[in-house]
Amino acid sequence: MAKIVTQDLNLWYGNFQALKSVNSSFEAQRITAIIGPSGCGKSTLLRVLNRMNDLTEGVRTEGKVLVDGSDILGAEADLVSLRKKVGMVFQRPNPFPLSIYENIAFGQRIHSGGIKKEDLDALVERCLKSILLWDELKDKLNKSAMSLSLEQKQRLCIARLIAVKPDVLLMDEPCSTLDPQATARIEELMHELKRDYTIIIVTHNMQQAARISDDTGFMLLGELVEFGKTKDIFMAPKDKRTEDYITGIYG
Amino acid sequence: MRKIKEFIIEKMILLCGLAAIFFVGLIFLFLLKEGLAVFKMVGPFDFLFGKSWYPISEPPKLGILPLIMGSLLVTLGAAIISIPIGVGCAVYIAEIAPGKTKEILKAGIELLAAIPSVVLGFIGMVTLVPLVKNLFHLPTGLTALSGSIMLAFMAMPTIVSIAEDALYSIPRNYKEGAFALGATHWQTIWRVLLPAASSGILAAVMLGIGRVIGETMAVMMITGNAAVLPQSILVPIRTLTATVAAEMGEAVVGSEHYFALFAIGIVLFIISFIINVTADLFLHKKQ
Numbered sequence: 001m002a003k004i005v006t007q008d009l010n011l012w013y014g015n016f017q018a019l020k021s022v023n024s025s026f027e028a029q030r031i032t033a034i035i036g037p038s039g040c041g042k043s044t045l046l047r048v049l050n051r052m053n054d055l056t057e058g059v060r061t062e063g064k065v066l067v068d069g070s071d072i073l074g075a076e077a078d079l080v081s082l083r084k085k086v087g088m089v090f091q092r093p094n095p096f097p098l099s100i101y102e103n104i105a106f107g108q109r110i111h112s113g114g115i116k117k118e119d120l121d122a123l124v125e126r127c128l129k130s131i132l133l134w135d136e137l138k139d140k141l142n143k144s145a146m147s148l149s150l151e152q153k154q155r156l157c158i159a160r161l162i163a164v165k166p167d168v169l170l171m172d173e174p175c176s177t178l179d180p181q182a183t184a185r186i187e188e189l190m191h192e193l194k195r196d197y198t199i200i201i202v203t204h205n206m207q208q209a210a211r212i213s214d215d216t217g218f219m220l221l222g223e224l225v226e227f228g229k230t231k232d233i234f235m236a237p238k239d240k241r242t243e244d245y246i247t248g249i250y251g
Numbered sequence: 252m253r254k255i256k257e258f259i260i261e262k263m264i265l266l267c268g269l270a271a272i273f274f275v276g277l278i279f280l281f282l283l284k285e286g287l288a289v290f291k292m293v294g295p296f297d298f299l300f301g302k303s304w305y306p307i308s309e310p311p312k313l314g315i316l317p318l319i320m321g322s323l324l325v326t327l328g329a330a331i332i333s334i335p336i337g338v339g340c341a342v343y344i345a346e347i348a349p350g351k352t353k354e355i356l357k358a359g360i361e362l363l364a365a366i367p368s369v370v371l372g373f374i375g376m377v378t379l380v381p382l383v384k385n386l387f388h389l390p391t392g393l394t395a396l397s398g399s400i401m402l403a404f405m406a407m408p409t410i411v412s413i414a415e416d417a418l419y420s421i422p423r424n425y426k427e428g429a430f431a432l433g434a435t436h437w438q439t440i441w442r443v444l445l446p447a448a449s450s451g452i453l454a455a456v457m458l459g460i461g462r463v464i465g466e467t468m469a470v471m472m473i474t475g476n477a478a479v480l481p482q483s484i485l486v487p488i489r490t491l492t493a494t495v496a497a498e499m500g501e502a503v504v505g506s507e508h509y510f511a512l513f514a515i516g517i518v519l520f521i522i523s524f525i526i527n528v529t530a531d532l533f534l535h536k537k538q
Binding site for chain 1: 425427430432435
């Protein structure tokens, strides 16, 4: 079943139209990649899905975004529960300048008051295990998250997100600041996480999309040009523009 | 020709820089020379912790504890008032206020900083002092409390503008990260932005307090100038600065009184120095 559906989604930054009637559908327990050249609107599309665009001034949207069947663009949408359900990992790792422990505990502290210390400890352990950093970090939980390496920071951001039990992970070029080895390890992690989450990743890197995703959408100038199984998009693109992009004629 | 011109200009600028340091050094030496002389007549311990300040009695009693306590009490009161309001105001300007309100508020804060302290003292004298007197049924409204309130106004512009800078310079992606986890605006401010800006905010507070402790005119006008150990915040007190300002004119040059006032100057210098260095440490920790 489709976890997130967009219907005739248009978005403007002031007078500039960044998304042009985008129709898409993101399936649960799959990795969907959104590819396209810079400025094509792929990050914008991702940021609509948990309404992070609200932080930017002068944004106007039209159309529908359905998460589990309910429209999230309406004025009555509950942003807190939306963002709990649809979390985001950013391009630049952005752990809070707190301890490693507090970074992961953050979600629990803001969403449920009066949690027991043991429960929190267990949560931190479970989340760090799920991003495969527990063994490395278990003795440094009270150290500042700022002392970690870039890759560890990005992993920590994923752990921090998992701690609030989301259904969907939005990833905005999560590996663009990492070296190839670290990228490979994050991709491996995404593969692990796929079983429990719906993952949507925006990436600049076509090989990455081909490696990790099940579905792919290709965007150009605010339009979703083609959307389908990754295999099909890369092997037998239907649209000439997709084919040109994938074969490296532009982009 | 051009080279000679460059050389001359370079040396002149160097001279200007050296002059600033030279004069600071000179002032400090003069302060030390005149101030330390008092310790020939009264021991450092008796000077700092003596409870009576009667500089023109015979023999003079030169204990500055009442003055130190007066300064500390007024400063503490001003800090209690100005820190929450100042930091709150900074948060409002940096995070919440819409464009126009922000500009107006910032201009207002700058205006507050531009009010001369004698004017603040004067306004306090005719408005705040009678109010405090009537409110608490006191014999006089010239109290430590009145001084604290007026000084809070002087500390606030410093606290607000530096704390606002600290909050403004936090990377935007901390805020996005918190929002993306479903945090509300307040939760983001309280749990992420304030901790992230904490060293800058502490520096702002220290500099604000530094301004309060060195302030003279307003406190002299509205704290009553009674050099006794304060028992509460509702009695007249006298600060270190006000003592120097009020008595220096009438002290006989070379007398014990005269040297004692210079020694008070040294005490003030040390306090300000400690505060400024602490603030500097916080600011550097930030970077």
